[in-house]
Amino acid sequence: MNSKKKEPLIHITKRKALTWKQEWLVRLAGILIALILCAVITTFTTHLNPFGVYAAMFKGSFGSPRKIWVLGKELAILLMVSVALAPAFRMKFWNLGAEGQVTVGTLATAACMILLGDKIPNGVLILIMLIAAIVAGALWAFIPALFKAKWNTNETLFTLMMNYVATQLTAYYIIKWESPKGSGNVGIINAHTEAGWLPTLAGQKYFLITIVAAIVTVVMFIYLKYSKHGYELTVVGESQQTARYVGIKVDRVIIRTLLLSGAICGLTGWLLVAGSDHTITTSLAGGRGFLGVMVAWLAHFNPIAMVLSGLLLVFMSRGAGEISTTYGLNPSYGDILTGIILFFVIASEFFINYQLHFRSSKGKEE
Amino acid sequence: MFNFVTFFPRAVVQSVPLLLGCTGETISEKSGNLNLGIPGVMYVGAISGVIGAFLYEQKSGANFNNFLAVLIPTLACLLGSLLMGLLYCFLTVSLRANQNVTGLAMTTFGVGFGNFFGGSLIKLTGSDVPSIALSSTSLAFTKTLPFASKAGVIGKLFLSYGFLTYVAIAIAIIASYVLKRTRTGLELRAVGENPATADAAGINTTKYKYFSVCIGCMVAGLGGLYYVMDYANGVWSNDAFGDRGWLAIALVIFTIWRPNLAIFASMLFGGLYILYLYIPTGTDLAVKELYKMLPYVVTILVLIAISLRDKKENQPPASLGLPYFREER
Numbered sequence: 075m076n077s078k079k080k081e082p083l084i085h086i087t088k089r090k091a092l093t094w095k096q097e098w099l100v101r102l103a104g105i106l107i108a109l110i111l112c113a114v115i116t117t118f119t120t121h122l123n124p125f126g127v128y129a130a131m132f133k134g135s136f137g138s139p140r141k142i143w144v145l146g147k148e149l150a151i152l153l154m155v156s157v158a159l160a161p162a163f164r165m166k167f168w169n170l171g172a173e174g175q176v177t178v179g180t181l182a183t184a185a186c187m188i189l190l191g192d193k194i195p196n197g198v199l200i201l202i203m204l205i206a207a208i209v210a211g212a213l214w215a216f217i218p219a220l221f222k223a224k225w226n227t228n229e230t231l232f233t234l235m236m237n238y239v240a241t242q243l244t245a246y247y248i249i250k251w252e253s254p255k256g257s258g259n260v261g262i263i264n265a266h267t268e269a270g271w272l273p274t275l276a277g278q279k280y281f282l283i284t285i286v287a288a289i290v291t292v293v294m295f296i297y298l299k300y301s302k303h304g305y306e307l308t309v310v311g312e313s314q315q316t317a318r319y320v321g322i323k324v325d326r327v328i329i330r331t332l333l334l335s336g337a338i339c340g341l342t343g344w345l346l347v348a349g350s351d352h353t354i355t356t357s358l359a360g361g362r363g364f365l366g367v368m369v370a371w372l373a374h375f376n377p378i379a380m381v382l383s384g385l386l387l388v389f390m391s392r393g394a395g396e397i398s399t400t401y402g403l404n405p406s407y408g409d410i411l412t413g414i415i416l417f418f419v420i421a422s423e424f425f426i427n428y429q430l431h432f433r434s435s436k437g438k439e440e
Numbered sequence: 441m442f443n444f445v446t447f448f449p450r451a452v453v454q455s456v457p458l459l460l461g462c463t464g465e466t467i468s469e470k471s472g473n474l475n476l477g478i479p480g481v482m483y484v485g486a487i488s489g490v491i492g493a494f495l496y497e498q499k500s501g502a503n504f505n506n507f508l509a510v511l512i513p514t515l516a517c518l519l520g521s522l523l524m525g526l527l528y529c530f531l532t533v534s535l536r537a538n539q540n541v542t543g544l545a546m547t548t549f550g551v552g553f554g555n556f557f558g559g560s561l562i563k564l565t566g567s568d569v570p571s572i573a574l575s576s577t578s579l580a581f582t583k584t585l586p587f588a589s590k591a592g593v594i595g596k597l598f599l600s601y602g603f604l605t606y607v608a609i610a611i612a613i614i615a616s617y618v619l620k621r622t623r624t625g626l627e628l629r630a631v632g633e634n635p636a637t638a639d640a641a642g643i644n645t646t647k648y649k650y651f652s653v654c655i656g657c658m659v660a661g662l663g664g665l666y667y668v669m670d671y672a673n674g675v676w677s678n679d680a681f682g683d684r685g686w687l688a689i690a691l692v693i694f695t696i697w698r699p700n701l702a703i704f705a706s707m708l709f710g711g712l713y714i715l716y717l718y719i720p721t722g723t724d725l726a727v728k729e730l731y732k733m734l735p736y737v738v739t740i741l742v743l744i745a746i747s748l749r750d751k752k753e754n755q756p757p758a759s760l761g762l763p764y765f766r767e768e769r
Contacts, residue, residue, distance in 0.1 A: 088767060119560075168540055168761075170476075227747040228756055230474065230540065231693055235736045235743070238683065242733035249726035364544045371541045404559030406678070409552020416545035417531065424535035 085431040097426050104422030105386070108415040115414075116397065119407075127397065134396020135389050147280040147350060149388045150287035151342060153380055155359075155366035157287075157294045158338035160375045161331045162215075163367075164298065165311040171218065171233025173363025174240035175211045175336045177356070179343020181244045182210035184354035187263045187270035187347070188251055199270050204344055211340020212333045214240060219332030223325035237363065244356045251354075262352050272349040283349045290338060295377040307331050339363075365412075372419055387412060447711070447718060448597055453671055454710030456601075456608050457482070457663040457681075461688025462706060463612045463699045464660030469692060470619055471652035472632035472759040473532060476543025478660050479685020480550020481524045485661020486668045487554040488520025489513035490676050493577040493669070494561060509580040510603075513665065521661025524550060525654035533649045536763040547685070554664075555678040578674030602670040604662065609703055611659055616700035628652055632757035635764035645764060663688065687713070690739040696746060696754045709735050 092100075113124035122130070135145050155172050162169040186203040194202075214236055221227035251260050264270060275281040298304040310317045310327050317324050346358050369387060373379035394408030461482055468475045475481075493513040497504070528546055531537040582602040619625040630638040631648045639645050667681055668674065691709055695701040716731035746754045 086765075088765075170540070170544075221744055221747065225744070225747045225750075227744055228693075230761065231689070232740060232743055234686065235690055235740045238686070238736040239733050239740070242729050242736075245729035245732070246726050249729060361548075364548070367544055368541055371538060404556045404678075406552040406555035406559065409548050410556055413545055413549025413552060416541075416548070417527070420531055420537045420542055420545060421535050423537060428536070 083432065087429050087431065089427060089429045092426060100426050101419060101422050104418045104425075105415065108418035111418075112411045112414055116411075119401075119403065122401070128393075130397050130400060131389070131393025134394075135392040137396075141392075143278060143280050145388060145392055146284050148392065149381075149384050150280070150284045151346060151350075152362050152366060152369060152388060153291055153384045154287050154338060154342040154345065155362045156369040156373070156380045156384060157291050157377050158335050158342065159366050159370045160294060160377055160380070161298060161304070161307055162335040163311075163370055164304075164375045165307040165328065165331050167219070167222065167311075167328060167332065168230040169215065169218075169233050169332065169335055170230055170367065171215065171236045171363070172335075172339050172366055173359045173361070174233070174237035175214045175339030176343045176346070176359040176363060177237070177240040177244055178210040178214045179207040179340035180347045180354055180358045181240070181247060181343070182206040182340070183270075183344045183347040184251075184260070184263060185247070188260075191264045191269040192267050196269055200272065200348065203270055203348055204341070207340040207344035208337045209340070211338070211343060212336040215332040215336025215339070216329065219329045223328040241356050244354065248354060248356065260354050263347075263354070264352075270348055271352060272345075280350065283345050286341075286345060290341070291377045291381065294338075298375075298377070303327075303330070368416055372416075386415070390415060445593055445596055449600055450714055451707050451711035452601060452605065454713050455706035456605050456710075457667045457671070457684050458688050458691055458709055459608045459612055459702055459706035460663030460666065461660045461685055462691040462695065462702045463608070463615050464656040464658070464663070465689055465692045466656075466695070466697050466699050466702070467615055467619070467659065468653045468656030469697060469760055470632045470757055471628055471649045472635060472757050472762065472764070473528075473649060473653050474539050474543065474761040475528060475546075475653060475656065476540055476689070477524065477528055477546025477550065478543075478657075478689060479683070480547035480553075481521050481657045481660050482664035482667075482685045482688075483550045483554030483681060484524050484664070485517045485521040485658075486664030486681060487557050487676070488661070489517035489665040490574065490668055491557060491561065492516025493574045493674070497574060497577060504576055506580040506583070509577045513577060513581075513669065514662075517661050517665040518658050521657045521664075522654055524661075525657030526650075528657070529650045529653045532763060533646055533653075536765055539761050539763070551679075554681075558676045558678050574669070574674035574676075576674075578669050581669040582673075602666075604666045604670055608662070608666070611662075612699040612703050615659075616698060619699070629757070632759060635759055636766075639764075639766060649764075660685075660688070687735060690736060693746075693756075694739050694742050696742075697756065712738070 109128075110124075113127050116122065116127045117124050134141070136142055155176060158175075159169055159172055183203045183206065186199065186206050190199055190202065215233075218227070218229050218232040218236060221232065222229045248260055253261050272282050275285075298308075306317070306322050306327050309320070309322060310324055314324050317327070342362075343359070347354060351358060365387060369380050369384045372383040390412050391408040394411050395405060397403065398405045398407045461478055464481075465475060465478050468478075490513070492515065493509065496509060496512045500508070524546060528542060531542045532539050581604065617625075619629065627638065627643045628648050630641070630643060631645050631652075635645045638648075663684075664681065667684070668676055672680060687709065691702060691705060694709070695705045712734045713732070715734065716728040719728075719731060
């Protein structure tokens, strides 16, 4: 059918592995181009000079100690979700259900706070909340994992649907618990007694969240890199046949990994309700389940590198938030900038993995 | 208590965005591209149409022409969705990026794009209207046949909709026919099932993937346009479109990748979506929230059922979600 005699203009081949320095140079170049493009667009909409744009964004993220703490908290929560996704993705299990897993975590935490608040000692309450949240998150991940392991049900779509089931379940309980009646929201839970609230450490409300996220990240890094479990799930991700051949029980690995993934998401929900927001809404997870997918993917599922990719995205959204309030733009402006950056980073992966040969430079033809 | 004649048209009105989104996603998935950017594409399609209509209403003034009022937003919508489709293809097909990540990035971008321009369009164009309410454009979109209102129950059930409703059904039927019965459809499905084999058979996989994703995006974009112009009477409000894009993706599974089934399934979903309004729950408002769960639970059950039965023709396209690179094996 294709009788073109001419060699194609561009010929693509797979590259030999780059050193990680070169890899990061390519990625940085991608981010840089994206940032320049974002600045141009922002200049166009706000009539601000491009340097002013980034000065304003920097001020929005790092302008005051409070802003830095908020940035730290946002990063910590996003990092937790990304870290939770890492083992599942390494196994090539596309868990798009982190949003729902976090949501049921928040729901379980809030349930304990509302139903058990002031009835039992605070320490016990917080512990019960923690366990409930972890179990809820793990359960939400277990269901799709079970079907994937036993019957190879498509996990991308299954986990995606589980998100909405979680959202509606939460909406149901919000109306059950709403206070004052008819307001449609729960308000601050235990506002007077602060029962079930995480303690303020070192004078900072968000200190505990940051610490938990840091520990989880490091532990996950070690788990993936040095533990037998981490090795097994990587093999399953590379090839299920190979895994079976060397005697790894694939279905058990899938279920175990997803239980872990969901448990960390549940833990994140616990942090959100008990440590930061002290209330429950259907959108507490706030799209982090999806943003986390991208953070994890950009970092090649390496928990330590996720700190950087997470920081980039959190910085962009906080910074864009600052710009949109200062210049009276719609807050969705941040999503546009985030989207542009993501497109460029996604594209830069190509130049890390593949090489272009133009016609004159003689690509090898078989 | 339950009045079918009032319920059915409302279910149909709900179903059209879902049907268009579902048909678009099916066309795209049949070529092996799991486009999770569809919710974003639908937002972009909607806002592009709104921008087109807004500019036209501002410019035209007295000599407002119904035909142009439909044509301009539709073209703007198709163009916007096409650009999103090209972006997705360029990243996933030409640059072989991961489809899930690209799709989610497109959804983030698309929803942001829609809400940003929806919220700032008035400020950016410096006009003096209080909100985006494109009532005259919407009237042009919702025009029914002149005798529809006189045709009694039949008229109410089948003829009371704007033209996009019928366009949506026609697209679904055509898509179904092309996919199932034509050579193009066969080759397209081959690309989605096993691109390496298709490539070896001389099928241009890149071309098929580009065309199917772009056409899919344009169809889905129309769903967004329908929502604003017909369902919402030309009033844009941020986030009003909600999670219909994801529901459309769910519908693709529910219909086991068949657009002709989607016509009825989307009405069923549309019905499930608003069923809570019709079920007498008394004072217990909370239960309504549980009813809203129904479309998703049903989808999960279907997903499980098709994987349990393991029938070949009901499975997702075999290479769904995987990038194809000729030199990799």
